[in-house]
Amino acid sequence: MPLIPVLEQKAIHELLLVLDLAGTFVFATSGAMLGVRRNLDIFGILVLSFAASSAGGIARDLLIGAVPPAAIRDWRYLAVALAAGLLAFFWSSLFVRLRAAILVFDAAGLALFAVAGTQKALAYGLNPLMAALLGMLTGIGGGIVRDLLVARTPAVLRTDLYALAALAGAALVVIGHALTLPPIPTAIAGAAVCFGLRLMAIRHGWNLPVPRPLESGDERSERD
Numbered sequence: 001m002p003l004i005p006v007l008e009q010k011a012i013h014e015l016l017l018v019l020d021l022a023g024t025f026v027f028a029t030s031g032a033m034l035g036v037r038r039n040l041d042i043f044g045i046l047v048l049s050f051a052a053s054s055a056g057g058i059a060r061d062l063l064i065g066a067v068p069p070a071a072i073r074d075w076r077y078l079a080v081a082l083a084a085g086l087l088a089f090f091w092s093s094l095f096v097r098l099r100a101a102i103l104v105f106d107a108a109g110l111a112l113f114a115v116a117g118t119q120k121a122l123a124y125g126l127n128p129l130m131a132a133l134l135g136m137l138t139g140i141g142g143g144i145v146r147d148l149l150v151a152r153t154p155a156v157l158r159t160d161l162y163a164l165a166a167l168a169g170a171a172l173v174v175i176g177h178a179l180t181l182p183p184i185p186t187a188i189a190g191a192a193v194c195f196g197l198r199l200m201a202i203r204h205g206w207n208l209p210v211p212r213p214l215e216s217g218d219e220r221s222e223r224d
Contacts, residue, residue, distance in 0.1 A: 015184055016116050016123075019191075020057065020070065021080055023112035026105040028053035028081040031146045032088030033095050033102055038150050042089050048146055049085030050078065053109075056141025060117050060134050064124040103202055106143075107165075111194035114139035114166040115187045118173040128174040135170030136163055139194075161201035161208065169194025 031052025035045035054071035061069035071077040088095050095102065117138025121131035140156045140163050147154040156162045169190040176186030200206065 015187060016120055019112045019116035019119075019187065021076060023109045023116060024053040024057075024071075024077055024080045025084050026109035027113065027142050028084035029088060029095070030102060030106045030109065031142070032085040033092075034146060034150060035085075036088055036092040036095065045089050046082055046085040048149060049088070050081045051149055052142040052146040053077070053081045053084070054142060055145035056113055056117070056138040056143075059141045060120065060138045063134060063137075064121055064126060066120070066124065104199070107195050107198035107202070110139045110162070110166055110198055111169055111191040113142075114169045114194050115173055115190045118170040118190070119177075119183065119187060122174070122177050128178060131177075132167060132170040132174045135173065136166040139163075139166035139170075161197055161206050164208065165194045165197035165201065168197055 028049040031048040031050075032045050034052075035048040038044075040048065054077060057071050057077075058069040061067065061071075114135045116135075118131050118135030120138075121134040122128075126134065143156055143162075144154040172190040172193050173186055176183075176189065
């Protein structure tokens with residue numbers, strides 16, 4: 001086998017691992033902080049850490065046939081998630097004061113997971129559209145499970161440009177792949193687009209359209 005393709009495949013594998021582990025840490029932190037704000041015990045905080053950091057990746061791996069999922073097969077994912085949960089538990093007051101920084105971490109995790117999920121889906125031979133959608137699912141899946149575990153409407157269904165930012169970053173990775181651009185610069189560009197969109201949405205309050213509120217007559221009709 002030629003040396004260059006082998007080196008390129010190794011570089012892509014290492015890039016996916018780095019992106020996955022980095023995203024695991026930042027999403028685990030966001031899950032742990034939600035547990036702290038809900039006054040959960042240490043077990044509950046660690047459960048939320050793992051769910052927030054790994055649910056999206058597990059769903060992606062099951063859908064593309066990468067079994068057992070990386071988050072279960074590789075001990076480093078669990079170790080990183082638990083480390084983030086323990087940091088949030090023992091230094092919760094510091095994390096609460098750094099709420100703005102946590103939002104930045106969450107945006108970074110979304111970007112990292114969206115890009116890593118898309119590249120892994122492409123590596124498993126999925127078509128570009130499904131690869132982009134799986135990249136988005138990787139980014140938002142953990143947050144959905146995290147919110148459902150504390151009986152909260154998932155943020156992706158009500159917050160500013162969350163899933164759309166993930167889809168934009170994933171789409172850029174797909175375009176780069178179709179144009180046979182180098183994977184690392186493409187990943188950086190896709191993550192930057194997702195991260196930038198998410199931060200701009202937070203800063204300026206950008207939201208997708210919502211239906212107009214029901215008027216009193218409409219509400220009575222709904223009840224009837």
